[in-house]
Amino acid sequence: MRIAHDASALGIDWPDGRTETFQALWLRDNCPCEECRHPSGQRLLDTRRLPNDLTISSAAENGTIDIAFSDGHTARFDAAWLRDGWAAPARRRRLWDAAIQCELPVGRYDEVLAGGAALRDWLAAVDELGFAILTGGPTAPGTVTRVAELFGYVRETNYGRLFDVRTVVDPTNLAYTGLGLGAHTDNPYRDPTPTLQLLHCLASSAAGGENTLVDGFRVAADLSPDHRGLLARYPLRFRFADADTELETEVPVLTLAVSGELAAVHYNTRSVQPIRVPDVHAYYEAYQAFGRMLEEPRYRIEFKLEPGDLFIVDNLRVLHGRTGYSESGERHLQGCYADRDGLRSKLAVLSR
Known part of the structure; x- marks a missing residue:
């Protein structure tokens, strides 16, 4: 897995060849830390409080993917969550006759x-x-x-x-x-x-x-x-x-x-x-x-x-x-x- 970033986004090249880009504001909004998310899973962070011009200051892979933002906050993401965990699972639907x-x-x-x-x-x-x-x-x-x-x-x-x-x-x-x-x-x-x-x-x-x-x-x-x-x-x-x-x-x-x-x-x-x-x-x-x-x-x-x-x-x-x-x-x-x-x-x- 390779990661790269600029001020506006984080890019990840996954081992299977898939490439994804995550915008800075989206990453900050989905920070999983205890300051941003309650143990119940509900959000503590109010999106409206985030500045529109938020940027990524640094990003590194240290077992987790650690991202520092211009507002002074650091988010640590599990790679598996960024890969598949955040998306809603596909619903099984089989049409029949x-x-x-x-x-x-x-x-x-x-x-x-x-x-x-x-x-x-x-x-x-x-x-x-x-x-x-x-x-x-x-x-x-x-x-x-x-x-x-x-x-x-x-x-x-x-x-x-x-x-x-x-x-x-x-x-x-x-x-x-x-x-x-x-x-x-x-x-x-x-x-x-x-x-x-x-x-x-x-x-x-x-x-x-x-x-x-x-x-x-x-x-x-x-x-x-x-x-x-x-x-x-x-x-x-x-x-x-x-x-x-x-x-x-x-x-x-x-x-x-x-x-x-x-x-x-x-x-x-x-x-x-x-x-x-x-x-x-x-x-x-x-x-x-x-x-x-x-x-x-x-x-x-x-x-x-x-x-x-x-x-x-x-x-x-x-x-x-x-x-x-x-x-x-x-x-x-x-x-x-x-x-x-x-x-x-x-x-x-x-x-x-």
């Missing part, structure tokens, strides 16, 4: 409940694939919230801490009928939209009612660039209202991160309001293409929950639906919402 039907991410309830490696692997599947299944659980009401509490907290909504999905008289939501439901995002009319949804089967004697899942990110990747651009550019209005609730928000079908990568999908034909865009024809062409692809067998997986089984989806990535079912039998699910940051936090702790 119907071929994954043969290798569904399934955990056993009793093993996952015990925590440790089984829980870690189950949560890792959710983070990587956007869904996972749990089998062999009890059929006791409220089990779905206990599973959510393995990694975080239940997000309570107007539907309550948990909600029942079964046929009711005079339903306010099509989920409470025996009708089939196309692939959709839950609660896109809510801001923020719930990031995780869990559904637990209490009874399943009715014919039909298979659950369907599709990776919205995988489908979006197969759209034409023009169609992706239109669905990311214009927000749609989603709305839900009943006697006690009125919820409405605007969000694009495809939400992009600042990096340009796809960050979220919001698609729900039941709660979307009249579309208002400059070129209606072009937009509908993109909107219809995406919606029809979501229902294509090449993208969709299908499974039927047995009593005690449960599945979880990343509600901003994996769209879920169901086939219609007969009202002569019984189909009773309980669901709840949770937050993805809680899941990722628990996964990070278990992966240490």
